[in-house]
Amino acid sequence: MSTPMMWRLPVMAAVAGMLLPTAASAHPHVFAEARLEIDTSADGRVTELRNVWRFDEVFSSSVILDFDENADLKLDATELANISDMVTQSLAEFDYYINITVNGEDAEISLTEPIKVDYQDGQLLMFFAVVPKKEIPLNGKIAVGVFDPTMYAALDFINDEDMMVTGSSATHCARNVVRPDPDEVIAQNQASLTEAFFETTESSDLSKLFATRLELDCK
Template identity: 70%
Template sequence: MTKPIPLIGSGLAAIAALITPSIALAHPHVFAEARLEVETTADGYVSELRHVWRFDEVFSSSVMLDFDMDGNFELDAGELAKISELVTDSLSEFDYYTTLTVNGVDAAFTLPEAIKVAFQDGQLLMFFAEVPSDKLPLKGKIAIGVYDPTMYAALDFMNDADMAVTGSSAATCARAVIRPDPDEIIAQNQDSLTEAFYDTTTSNDLSKLLATRLELTC
């Protein structure tokens, strides 16, 4: 079980900590406003899970300092591509902080392209889409959660509208946004979660229980 010390400091170290398996921290060090769109098709299937993460200005400034190789206070296409390559390769180990279940059973998904990275108004943005590995009909209960099990990053859906269903079949299912109380969840599951806090690479129990999630009842 690997427990490297979390890296805190420069932008490169912060990104390394964001994507490196680490002991769970008492509180997050990176903050991002998140949005999730569940895209649906006219024939009643989920086609994509679309994510946008807008990171806080402190973290974004650190990234700028470390990846702005020519010192012009801008991230050009090549510099952004380096960040994209780094996070795309590494976040796959954490399923891009996403959990997907159908009637309580895990469902697989893939990332068809690289995580895109942009820098706008002093903030770093990451956006990407995941595709269900198998056809995912809008039937039963579908739950999509977003959570960093290492607790290094806090991905915050500011409003319930930031977890949306889009596309031709958006009105097919009843929609609910679930925001678990972390203290209550941990208290109720203390024994089973003890190992999960120290072994985030092999267990997604934390993500399933603590994630802000969108539940669709169809």
């Protein structure tokens, strides 16, 4: 399967397999270790969300097959730029896999510049930052999740320290990394997992239930 299609696959069948105990278990096909830094200003605002994704070797190797135009088994600057263009455009419709809520309401974001791409030690890396479209003061409850709403790619924050708050107001809020238990999620939502639910609910609503998130409780 061509790599550029990774972010566009229909996955409702896979979602059903993951959520319904009687169905075969489904798994992501692409894995990446992720890091998130939420930067803050001296006057108590969220200013930027910085992201780093390091993809697994198998997927990274497939990227070389798809984008190594001169067949030298490496990714030169032009080839990396082509990957950058593709992922920057493809992920825009998914808000770059970033979900922010402020006191329960979704907050919009924008990309500051194209996603940077590199290839190091056999792994593809992506670096990028987004900013809130509207000011987000450090007040109340702020939650940030980074996940693929189609569930095709798994972004794994291995350590709690991989979801950090930085900047002048980093200590202004209590910080908690939430890692939902899949069995608990299924049990709590069993009544909703009906055929009608899958037909009328976007996959992002489902994937959000399982995503690791950083919660800030700001006074």
